[in-house]
Amino acid sequence: KQEVTQIPAALSVPEGENLVLNCSFTDSAIYNLQWFRQDPGKGLTSLLLIQSSQREQTSGRLNASLDKSSGRSTLYIAASQPGDSATYLCAVGDLGNAGNMLTFGGGTRLMVKP
Amino acid sequence: DAGVIQSPRHEVTEMGQEVTLRCKPISGHNSLFWYRQTMMRGLELLIYFNNNVPIDDSGMPEDRFSAKMPNASFSTLKIQPSEPRDSAVYFCASRRRAGDTEAFFGQGTRLTVV
Numbered sequence: 001k002q003e004v005t006q007i008p009a010a011l012s013v014p015e016g017e018n019l020v021l022n023c024s025f026t027d028s029a030i031y032n033l034q035w036f037r038q039d040p041g042k043g044l045t046s047l048l049l050i051q052s053s054q055r056e057q058t059s060g061r062l063n064a065s066l067d068k069s070s071g072r073s074t075l076y077i078a079a080s081q082p083g084d085s086a087t088y089l090c091a092v093g094d095l096g097n098a099g100n101m102l103t104f105g106g107g108t109r110l111m112v113k114p
Numbered sequence: 115d116a117g118v119i120q121s122p123r124h125e126v127t128e129m130g131q132e133v134t135l136r137c138k139p140i141s142g143h144n145s146l147f148w149y150r151q152t153m154m155r156g157l158e159l160l161i162y163f164n165n166n167v168p169i170d171d172s173g174m175p176e177d178r179f180s181a182k183m184p185n186a187s188f189s190t191l192k193i194q195p196s197e198p199r200d201s202a203v204y205f206c207a208s209r210r211r212a213g214d215t216e217a218f219f220g221q222g223t224r225l226t227v228v
Contacts, residue, residue: 034216034217036219042221042222043118043205043219043220043221043222044205044207044219045219046216046217046218046219049215049216089157091157091217097169097170100145100147100162100164100169100170100209101159101162101170102147102159102217103159104156104157104158105156106156107156
């Protein structure tokens with residue numbers, strides 16, 4: 001059974017810092033991996049989707065990388081801003097069901113201080 | 115597009131009552147998912163549909179839970195009878211097609227069973 005872990009569980013940084021959020025998974029037979037952002041009391045907002053054949057995806061100040069062999073993905077946030085404060089979740093779509101069944105990590109709660 | 119629409123946003127009910135949660139996926143999306151989020155267990159997939167057909171309901175916790183998708187634009191998750199341990203945020207998500215596209219989430223229904 002796929003298990004997804006995110007470390008750290010919480011992170012507090014000053015505005016302007018570049019930061020890296022980590023996601024690890026136990027079964028490398030994945031279909032894709034998706035990063036989400038969740039604001040308090042809200043739903044999940046998709047940030048980036050990486051297919052298993054890709055190494056990275058970029059959107060604005062966000063860059064996500066994928067290393068299937070080591071079972072890891074990182075989300076890099078450049079020049080962090082207070083508006084980036086949220087919980088970031090990674091979710092792995094397993095190969096066996098064509099990526100449909102997402103297994104979520106526990107999330108990293110990020111606070112960016114002005 | 116208005117995104118995935120869930121109703122109600124909040125539901126408070128007494129133990130033993132029937133609860134029905136509703137979801138309207140994004141138009142043109144062929145896959146629909148029901149998730150539950152709690153502090154203890156994080157996000158868990160309950161059931162998903164492809165082209166209105168239930169594909170995997172292994173995450174449905176008990177027979178008290180049932181889900182239907184009578185057409186491409188509507189799905190329900192029903193709990194009967196409800197129990198206090200069912201209290202959670204229930205999310206609906208949809209995808210344009212299986213696996214290799216982003217999953218988009220609704221704002222969730224916060225259910226409290228007293």
